Amino acid sequence: MxxxxxxxxxxxxxxxxxxxxxxxxxxxxxxxxxxxxxxxRKDTKEDQWNKTLVKAIKRLYKKLDGTFGYRRMTAELKRKYKCPINKKRIYRLMDKINLKAVIRRKAKQYKTSKPEHIAANILNRDFKAHCPNEKWVTDVTEFKYGEGKKAYLSAILDLHEKRIVRYNLTRANNNELVFKNLNEALETLSEDEHPLIHTDRGVQYTSYGFNRIIESAGLHHSMSRPGKCIDNGPMEAFWGNLKCEKYYLHKHEYQTFQQLAKAIEEYIYFYNYERLQLANGGYTPMEY
Known part of the structure; x- marks a missing residue:
C-alpha cells in the first residue's frame, strides 16, 4: 500500500x-x-472494484459534508451495491485518499440544579427496547444563530428504533417548551402504551409541572444521576450527530431563527427516514 x-x-x-x-x-x-x-500493470478485478468504491466514497463524502466515518460509509455502500463489503476495506480506501469524518466538539459540563421533584435512575443505562414506545429519552439543547441569539431544541427519542418522536424549537428555554413537546408526544400513544421516560436533572424535568404530566399519563419517570450525562447516552449521541453532521458545518449560514429551524427540520427528517442506523441492522429508524 x-x-x-x-x-x-x-x-x-x-x-x-x-x-x-x-x-x-x-x-x-x-x-x-x-x-x-x-x-x-493491468488492473485486476480487485483494482477495478476498489476504484469504483473510491469514486462512490468521494461522492458520498461530499454529499454528506464529510460527516460519515468508515463504518457508516460501509453501510451506505452495502445498500447501494447490494453486496457484502468489509468495513476494513472501506477504512483502508478512505485512509488512502485521506478522508476522515469531521471531529465532534466536546459536550459542555453538567450544571447542577435544585430539584423540586427527583426520580430514581430506573433506566440504568439499559438502552435496549423490545418494542416502540417502551422507552423514551429526552433532553434540551442550545443553538446560536445571528448576532449572539439563541434557540433551544427539545426532542424525544424512542430507544427501540432510535427515531425522533417529537421535537420543538423555540427562542426560550423554559417549562412551556418541554411541556408542549411531551404533550404532543403523548398524543401519538395508544391507550395501552405507557413508556418509561428518562431525563436528566434539568430544571424543567424536576419541576412539579412536568411530574404532573407524567403521573396523569401513567408514565414512569427515570432520571440520570447528578453529573452523569452518560446515563442519557442515546440522547446525547443524537445531539452530537445533529450538531456535527448539520449545525457546525453550516453555522455561519444561520442568521435568522427561520433558517435554523428549517435546517433542523431537514436534518431530523433525514435522520428518521434516510440515515442508516448500524444499531438497526443498516435500516433507517422508520424502516426498522
Missing part, C-alpha cells in the same frame, strides 16, 4: 512539475524499475 501511494505521488508530480523520474524515485525511496513495472 505504501509503495503504491509513492507510485501515485510520482505520477502526479510528473504531470505537475518538471522533475525527472530518477529524482522523484530517489526522493520517494523507491526503485525506478519497480515504478515502470507498476505503470505497465
Amino acid at each position: 505504501r509503495q503504491e501511494r509513492n507510485y501515485e505521488a510520482i505520477q502526479e508530480l510528473l504531470q505537475e512539475t518538471s522533475y525527472s523520474i530518477r529524482l522523484l524515485c530517489e526522493v520517494a525511496g523507491t526503485n525506478r524499475g519497480a515504478y515502470y513495472k507498476w505503470l505497465q
Whole structure:
C-alpha cells in the first residue's frame, strides 16, 4: 500500500512539475524499475472494484459534508451495491485518499440544579427496547444563530428504533417548551402504551409541572444521576450527530431563527427516514 501511494505521488508530480523520474524515485525511496513495472500493470478485478468504491466514497463524502466515518460509509455502500463489503476495506480506501469524518466538539459540563421533584435512575443505562414506545429519552439543547441569539431544541427519542418522536424549537428555554413537546408526544400513544421516560436533572424535568404530566399519563419517570450525562447516552449521541453532521458545518449560514429551524427540520427528517442506523441492522429508524 505504501509503495503504491509513492507510485501515485510520482505520477502526479510528473504531470505537475518538471522533475525527472530518477529524482522523484530517489526522493520517494523507491526503485525506478519497480515504478515502470507498476505503470505497465493491468488492473485486476480487485483494482477495478476498489476504484469504483473510491469514486462512490468521494461522492458520498461530499454529499454528506464529510460527516460519515468508515463504518457508516460501509453501510451506505452495502445498500447501494447490494453486496457484502468489509468495513476494513472501506477504512483502508478512505485512509488512502485521506478522508476522515469531521471531529465532534466536546459536550459542555453538567450544571447542577435544585430539584423540586427527583426520580430514581430506573433506566440504568439499559438502552435496549423490545418494542416502540417502551422507552423514551429526552433532553434540551442550545443553538446560536445571528448576532449572539439563541434557540433551544427539545426532542424525544424512542430507544427501540432510535427515531425522533417529537421535537420543538423555540427562542426560550423554559417549562412551556418541554411541556408542549411531551404533550404532543403523548398524543401519538395508544391507550395501552405507557413508556418509561428518562431525563436528566434539568430544571424543567424536576419541576412539579412536568411530574404532573407524567403521573396523569401513567408514565414512569427515570432520571440520570447528578453529573452523569452518560446515563442519557442515546440522547446525547443524537445531539452530537445533529450538531456535527448539520449545525457546525453550516453555522455561519444561520442568521435568522427561520433558517435554523428549517435546517433542523431537514436534518431530523433525514435522520428518521434516510440515515442508516448500524444499531438497526443498516435500516433507517422508520424502516426498522
